[in-house]
Structures are given as C-alpha cells and as structure tokens.
Amino acid sequence: MTPQQFTSDDLQARRKMARRTALWIALVAAVIYGGFILGGALR
DSSP, X not given: OOOOOOOHHXXXXXXXXXXXHHHHXXXXXXXXXXXXXXXXXXX
16 A cells, blocks of 8 residues: 655645634633532532
C-alpha cells in the first residue's frame, strides 16, 4: 500500500477542517462541564 501524496492546498484544507472540528468538540465539552458546575452550584 503506497502512502497518498497530498498537495499543499489539500493539507491546508485538512488542517483547517481538523482545527474546526477540534474547536467544536472543545466547545461542546466546555458547555457540558459548565452544566455540571452550575448544576452542582445551584443545588
């Protein structure tokens, strides 16, 4: 199996998509974490 060769534009697009995905996951995690904090503080 030969490794794929990506152009510079392909790599840049993949990095941008990976960064956006990571930011969305971090945002969801922060909202869940904040919900647990607020849920514990409001009891």
